[in-house]
Amino acid sequence: MAEKKEYHPVGPPQPARNTGGGGVLDHMDTRSNNLPLAWKNWLTKFKIYLKAFNLDKESEDRRVALLLHFLGPECLNIFYSFDVDVDKIRLQTLIEKFTEYFSPKANITILRHTLFNRKQLPNENLDTYITDLKNIALQCNFGNLQDDLLKDIFSWNLNDGNKYIKEKILQEAPSSLESAIKIAKALEMSRKDTEILTGLEANQSISAIQNRSHHQSQSVQSYRSHRSSSRGRPSRRASPEPHSSRHSSPQRFEFRRLQQRRTPPWPRTSAAWLEEYKSGGN
Template sequence: MGDNRVPGPLSLEGNAAENWKMFFQEFEIYLISSEKSEKKDEVKIALLLHCGGRELLDIFNTLPIEEDDKKDYKKLIAGLNVHFEPKTSVTHERYLFNTRVQQRDESFDSFVTDLRKRAKNCSFGTLRDELIRDRIICGIFDENLRGRLLRLGESTLEEVMKQCRINEVSEDHMKELTAAANPKTHSVRAKPKPNQDVQLSGPRGSEDKPICKFCGYRHVRRRSLCPAADKECLMCGRRGHFQSRCTYKGTRIHQYHERNIWHTYREDDEPSGSDEELEKSSGSECKSQ
């Protein structure tokens, strides 16, 4: 059976306990597929150390068991399992369990599955299901659902899980119906004020964008992205910046409203004379425009 893949070598990087568990499972499959599972213990041990590599051989040489036990395949494996068994703190595991809460976008099944995994290391005994039920009620994201679960009284884990799944399905259906009923609904955003952190590109709220000297907003340093790129300044009449950012010290444009007519003039052409003359000149200017 030369085509069988030989497992290994054993890696001690990362989670050594999980690495050993996976390596030994692959090794057992290798023994069966290559018809070596019925070989003598010394042959299987030699194969184990050969496949495991230098890391496993070093552990074998320093393993604190009797030398005769190192020649017995089952006893050797038992000793290696004890060596790789993770050292856990029940107090720490219970802390992780009791502080676990459902995240906003996390499904209920994902939340419960993680609670079950954590409960395995907490030594809850016969109280396991009750404590998982309590953690679901305390850690569920939906506060309205939590209130309904508390009103159930002395409920079982299965009953609580059933209610949570029904609620999740109902919420999904409501979202689908809302999206179907309002396909063209768009959110309306308030117009930002100058010097506010407006992001025309990039992550929202980022502080690494400079304040644009033309519009007063924060955005990528690119002229085409500036809101004032094609706007006419109401102060100087030039394009490319807002009035609030105008630094032009020359002739300025002024506007005023009189007798239902908007009058426009430059600072160096400030009108003089009577109101009648001004009205005539302004009216003719508006008509010509």
């Protein structure tokens, strides 16, 4: 009995569903705030996908089916609005219809106004800022003036944190947008390196202060410990001397007795009392 073989279909990998998890090719984001850019990005990914899996040479109807399949179910309603036959329409014609739908004729005046007033946000990095400027400029029909205008707009609208870049670009007067971008990125990298070195030096200074404070604290504790241990030892002070004999002599007591016994009617000095004592109290 012949062994039954399992069937494995051969074909390109299945696309990921539009759940934000990534995959081979996500569906078209029809809720994007910038539909022209979203459609342009998706179409580019689709063309790359066809080439990567050798599908760009497939038949016309299969490539149309692949386009509609990868666009996702939300785009089917848009396709129905074209009122075309899926079996007869050509791929390029279908792409043009979706392009017209997602990228209606733009108001160049509004786009140029948007570009001239596009300022770098406070926490926006240079790459994001530059990319957005370029994408807006593509729709402004500047022709040969585009690079020169973008160079000026780029430097004019840098945020306050990048004033040093703006000043350097004005001094250097680069001839192209790419030259201005190189100057900006070199200065940004230099600033970051300086901040790193400054941070390292500050950490070293703090460590030195902490070590010095630690040693001082240990010295104070050692001194206090020595003092507390010394208090428990017997005192080495000499015993107080006995009262001098002159303080306890009989003459001294007699002199005091006479002072207490006799109270003169007028104030008398110590010298007068002494003379009376010497004469025997008479």
